Amino acid sequence: xxxxxxxxxxxxxxxxxxxxxxxxxxxxxxxxxxxxxxxxxxxxxxxxxxxxxxxxxxxxxxxxxxxxxxxxxxxxxxxxxxxxxxxxxxxxxxxxxxxxxxxxxxxxxxxxxxxxxxxxxxxxxxxxxxxxxxxxxxxxxxxxxxxxxxxxxxxxxxxxxxxxxxxxxxxxxxxxxxxxxxxxxxxxxxxxxxxxxxxxxxxxxxxxxxxxxxxxxxxxxxxxxxxxxxxxxxxxxxxxxxxxxxxxxxxxxxxxxxxxxxxxxxxxxxxxxxxxxxxxxxxxxxxxxxxxxxxxxxxxxxxxxxxxxxxxxxxxxxxxxxxxxxxxxxxxxxxxxxxxxxxxxxxxxxxx
Amino acid sequence: xxxxxxxxxxxxxxxxxxxxxxxxxxxxxxxxxxxxxxxxxxxxxxxxxxxxxxxxxxxxxxxxxxxxxxxxxxxxxxxxxxxxxxxxxxxxxxxxxxxxxxxxxxxxxxxxxxxxxxxxxxxxxxxxxxxxxxxxxxxxxxxxxxxxxxxxxxxxxxxxxxxxxxxxxxxxxxxxxxxxxxxxxxxxxxxxxxxxxxxxxxxxxxxxxxxxxxxxxxxxxxxxxxxxxxxxxxxxxxxxxxxxxxxxxxxxxxxxxxxxxxxxxxxxxxxxxxxxxxxxxxxxxxxxxxxxxxxxxxxxxxxxxxxxxxxxxxxxxxxxxxxxxxxxxxxxxxxxxxxxxxxxxxxxxxxx
Numbered sequence: 083x084x085x086x087x088x089x090x091x092x093x094x095x096x097x098x099x100x101x102x103x104x105x106x107x108x109x110x111x112x113x114x115x116x117x118x119x120x121x122x123x124x125x126x127x128x129x130x131x132x133x134x135x136x137x138x139x140x141x142x143x144x145x146x147x148x149x150x151x152x153x154x155x156x157x158x159x160x161x162x163x164x165x166x167x168x169x170x171x172x173x174x175x176x177x178x179x180x181x182x183x184x185x186x187x188x189x190x191x192x193x194x195x196x197x198x199x200x201x202x203x204x205x206x207x208x209x210x211x212x213x214x215x216x217x218x219x220x221x222x223x224x225x226x227x228x229x230x231x232x233x234x235x236x237x238x239x240x241x242x243x244x245x246x247x248x249x250x251x252x253x254x255x256x257x258x259x260x261x262x263x264x265x266x267x268x269x270x271x272x273x274x275x276x277x278x279x280x281x282x283x284x285x286x287x288x289x290x291x292x293x294x295x296x297x298x299x300x301x302x303x304x305x306x307x308x309x310x311x312x313x314x315x316x317x318x319x320x321x322x323x324x325x326x327x328x329x330x331x332x333x334x335x336x337x338x339x340x341x342x343x344x345x346x347x348x349x350x351x352x353x354x355x356x357x358x359x360x361x362x363x364x365x366x367x368x369x370x371x372x373x374x375x376x377x378x379x380x381x382x383x384x385x386x387x388x389x390x391x392x393x394x395x396x397x398x399x400x401x402x403x404x405x406x407x408x409x410x411x412x413x414x415x416x417x418x419x420x421x422x423x424x425x426x427x428x429x430x431x432x433x434x
Numbered sequence: 435x436x437x438x439x440x441x442x443x444x445x446x447x448x449x450x451x452x453x454x455x456x457x458x459x460x461x462x463x464x465x466x467x468x469x470x471x472x473x474x475x476x477x478x479x480x481x482x483x484x485x486x487x488x489x490x491x492x493x494x495x496x497x498x499x500x501x502x503x504x505x506x507x508x509x510x511x512x513x514x515x516x517x518x519x520x521x522x523x524x525x526x527x528x529x530x531x532x533x534x535x536x537x538x539x540x541x542x543x544x545x546x547x548x549x550x551x552x553x554x555x556x557x558x559x560x561x562x563x564x565x566x567x568x569x570x571x572x573x574x575x576x577x578x579x580x581x582x583x584x585x586x587x588x589x590x591x592x593x594x595x596x597x598x599x600x601x602x603x604x605x606x607x608x609x610x611x612x613x614x615x616x617x618x619x620x621x622x623x624x625x626x627x628x629x630x631x632x633x634x635x636x637x638x639x640x641x642x643x644x645x646x647x648x649x650x651x652x653x654x655x656x657x658x659x660x661x662x663x664x665x666x667x668x669x670x671x672x673x674x675x676x677x678x679x680x681x682x683x684x685x686x687x688x689x690x691x692x693x694x695x696x697x698x699x700x701x702x703x704x705x706x707x708x709x710x711x712x713x714x715x716x717x718x719x720x721x722x723x724x725x726x727x728x729x730x731x732x733x734x735x736x737x738x739x740x741x742x743x744x745x746x747x748x749x750x751x752x753x754x755x756x757x758x759x760x761x762x763x764x765x766x767x768x769x770x771x772x773x774x775x776x777x778x779x780x781x782x783x784x785x786x
Contacts, residue, residue, distance in 0.1 A: 151772050158769070240774060247772060296648070330679045381766050381773045388777035393745040414733050417510075420503050420599060421733045422592060425740035 114146050118153035121252050126225055129252045136244045137230045151244055154251035161250050162364055163257045165271040167297070168281030173307045174260055175214035177281060177347040182215070184353045185256055186223040193254035194218070197242050198229030199267040225254060236391045239270045243384060246274065272300045273380055276373060277360050279303045282324075284316035299331060302340050303359055309344035309352065317344040336372045338363050402431040466498050470505035473604050478577055481604045488596045489582045503596055506603035513602050514716055515609045517623040519649070520633030525659045526612055527566035529633060529699040534567070536705045537608055538575040545606035546570070549594050550581030551619040577606060588743045591622045595736060598626065624652045625732055628725060629712050631655045634676070636668035651683060654692050655711055661696035661704065669696040688724045690715050754783040 117135075120128035132154075136147045168174050182192045194215070218224045230241035246257055261271040272278050280301040298304075304324050309317035324342040334340070341359050345352030367373040397403060406428060413419040469487075472480035484506075488499045520526050534544045546567070570576045582593035598609055613623040624630050632653040650656075656676050661669035676694040686692070693711050697704030719725040749755060758780060765771040 148772075148775050148778065152775060155769060155772055244772070244774060296651070299648070327682045330682065378767055382763065384773035385763070385766060385776050388774055389749065389780060390742070390746060392777070392781050393749055394742060397741065397745055411734065411737070414737060415730055417507060417733075420500075420507055420596070421736035422596060422740055423500050423504060424737050425744070426500065428741060429744050 110146060111149065114150050115153070118150055118251075121150075121154060121248055122157045124253045126252070129225060129248055130227070132248045133227055133241075133245045136248065137232075137241045139232075147244070151247055154248055158247050158250035161255045161257050162277065162360065163246065163259065163275040164360065165259050165261065165268075165275035165278040166281060167261050167268050167271065167279070168307070170262060172281045172283055173347055174262075174281060177305075177307055177345070178258060178260060179215045179218045180347040180350050181353055181356065182218045182224055182258065183221065184350070184357065186218075186221050188357075189223075190256045191223045191225075191254045192218075192221075192256045192258065193225040193227070193249035193252075194258045194260060195227050195242050195245055195249070196229035196260040197235075197238055197267050197271050198262065199235050199238075225249065225252070234391075235266055235270060236387070239274070240384075240388065243274050268297055268300065273383055276367075276376065277302050277363055279305060279356070282306050282320070283308055284313055284320040298327070302334075302336075302338055302363060303356065304328070304340065304342045305352070305356060306342070306344045307347055310346035310349050314344075320344075336363075336367050336376070337370055338366055338372075397432060400432055403428055406431060462498060463501065466502050467505070470502055470603075473502075473506060473600055474509045476605045478604070481577060481600055482579070484600045485579060485593075485597045488600065489584075489593050491584075499596070503599055506600055510599050510602035513607045513609050514629065514712065515598065515611065515627040516712065517611045517613065517620075517627035517630040518633060519613050519620050519623065519631070520659075522614060524633045524635055525699055526614075526633060529657075529659055529697070530610060530612060531567040531570045532699040532702050533705055533708065534570045534576055534610065535573065536702070536709065538570075538573050540709075541575075542608045543575045543577075543606045544570075544573075544608045544610065545577040545579070545598075545601040545604075546610045546612060547579050547594050547597055547601070548581035548612040549587075549590055549619050549623050550614065551587050551590075577601065577604070586743075587618055587622060588739070591626070592736075592740065595626050620649055620652065625735055628719075628728065629654050629715055631657060631708070634658050634672070635660055636665055636672040650679070654686075654688075654690055654715060655708065656680070656692065656694045657704070657708060658694070658696045659699055662698035662701050666696075672696075688715075688719050688728070689722055690718055690724075749784060752784055755780055758783060 117128055117132055121132050132147075132150055135143055135150060138144065138147065166174060166178065178194055182194060185192050213219075215226055219226050227245065230238050230245070232238040232241060242259065246259075249257055257275075259271050259275055261267045278300050280297060280303070282304055284306055306317045306320050306324070321342050321344050328340050328342065331340075343352055343355055343359070345356060347353070364373065367376070398407075410419065410424040410427060414421060414424055469480055469484055473484050484499075484502055487495055487502060490496065490499065518526060518530065530546055534546060537544050565571075567578055571578050579597065582590050582597070584590040584593060594611065598611075601609055609627075611623050611627055613619045630652050632649060632655070634656055636658055658669045658672050658676070673694050673696050680692050680694065683692075695704055695707055695711070697708060699705070716725065719728070750759075762771065762776040762779060766773060766776055
């Protein structure tokens with residue numbers, strides 16, 4: 083594609099040190115225009131470059147990324163966004179490989195993104211790695227992108243949230259966001275998807291032990307994976323236990339009753355039932371209006387969240403605040419100061 | 435008491451318009467010194483006045499209140515802070531009347547405070563009203579204070595949190611914080627108490643229906659009230675249902691297993707068992723260190739929360755932000771703008 087050449091330069095050519103002239107600026111915006119066009123035309127390479135721009139920490143790139151997102155927003159197709167979580171070892175990669183291939187066979191276009199809480203620390207990326215999904219990564223109707231890295235989980239989340247928009251503009255109708263059961267990452271993924279799926283293994287009877295508080299309440303479906311061979315019976319027992327437990331939870335705002343099912347990702351069993359469940363969810367919530375309401379609420383949540391994070395980052399970046407905070411925390415732990423007085427002291431530093 | 439005269443003036447005499455001179459300032463601080471002394475001596479009138487000062491919205495009063503709290507902090511006795519929640523009609527007042535009187539009979543000093551989410555709207559106060567607890571309000575070892583009012587639930591919470599310190603300094607060893615099952619108020623009360631008690635009524639079998647998400651996970655004890663007369667049997671059935679449900683929840687960080695019991699506040703039955711449970715909780719968590727850890731964590735939480743609220747209030751108070759926010763929210767709902775771009779636009783207004 084001819085236009086490929088143009089947006090290649092957007093990434094490689096934008097060096098903030100040189101991007102000063104008005105001419106240069108106009109040139110960059112023209113490149114962004116072209117990149118947007120290619121993304122909307124469904125060019126995977128362009129999509130990758132767009133996401134790289136979104137993930138860049140260079141201020142200039144961030145501005146261009148915003149302009150790119152603005153151009154893509156109107157073209158973001160209607161999609162279903164599915165969050166998938168589960169502890170390491172539950173078989174997330176195999177599940178997504180099997181589930182994703184099933185969907186592309188149905189003619190769907192599947193994008194797999196990831197929110198990896200460890201990526202904000204190690205700057206590595208465990209989740210969404212192409213090498214873990216050999217088959218799906220070769221599929222021309224699939225797009226796999228490893229987790230963004232960042233200074234904070236909030237930063238990683240923002241980048242993923244923006245990557246969703248670009249993927250949708252590129253025509254992907256099924257967006258899978260993968261995460262792992264650590265810290266806040268599930269809550270964050272839950273706040274950017276329509277449907278939330280919890281992958282589990284059959285355990286030793288006491289099925290709900292070891293599940294983090296709140297996750298059960300977020301799940302729209304619990305899928306017990308590796309229900310094959312000698313695991314089949316225990317998976318069935320686990321299914322009954324979960325179904326019983328779910329019954330005790332209060333009804334959801336979506337009016338959806340969470341489902342429990344078993345599957346064997348490796349043997350491609352139980353996958354179509356899961357997809358049927360998601361379709362039923364979509365029909366129900368589109369009819370009762372919850373689907374749209376939830377997306378609006380999520381947008382508002384992200385708006386407020388971004389402002390909040392920015393205000394906090396700006397505050398705690400202050401040299402004086404950085405210097406005083408540990409001292410005040412120590413006084414607080416000795417009960418020498420009230421939390422409110424400590425807060426006021428810190429806030430007054432910033433005002434000066 | 436002679437010193438009564440002094441702190442009477444602290445409240446009545448402090449008019450910010452006149453409080454300009456150095457002499458006046460010194461005078462006020464001397465009055466605060468006296469007020470603190472009287473609170474620490476256990477004077478209920480002084481305590482009431484101290485809380486009024488804490489609740490005042492006048493900036494000058496707030497500064498004096500901080501100085502009062504600083505003086506009281508070191509004298510804040512070791513106490514147990516108990517949160518009590520339940521929907522309207524569950525019998526909270528009768529329960530607190532019965533429970534509180536039981537405790538004062540044991541020689542305890544009981545303070546009853548309240549966090550009423552409606553008080554931030556109507557500036558009225560439903561909870562913690564003396565007239566609802568006729569017997570307890572006459573008890574010289576009890577102190578009842580209705581919910582503070584305020585512009586926000588966060589403000590009401592801060593005032594209650596500071597009132598706890600004053601009550602403890604006044605020698606109250608059992609602090610009861612009452613709230614009602616609406617919105618965020620339970621989470622807020624949970625974050626300021628050691629033990630969280632959920633009052634319930636026996637229902638029609640499906641006991642967990644209608645309980646707000648997350649509350650069960652916060653509860654250290656579930657007490658089914660009005661277990662008297664023809665309700666006794668259904669209360670026993672409800673107890674079994676709750677106990678079964680609780681068993682399915684993951685274990686708590688405190689290592690405490692939440693209890694379920696029945697009581698009749700009006701017939702004073704089951705009250706001593708509840709108190710024994712709270713004592714067992716205190717022993718367990720003091721031995722395993724959780725009691726202190728939780729209080730430290732709560733202090734840090736309140737410090738960070740206060741800063742966050744103040745940053746947000748300051749931001750949204752801005753005239754330009756106020757003007758632009760509704761417009762951007764509308765664009766957002768039409769999907770014309772991404773939440774991140776909208777956030778940046780608002781943040782850039784404040785920078786100017």
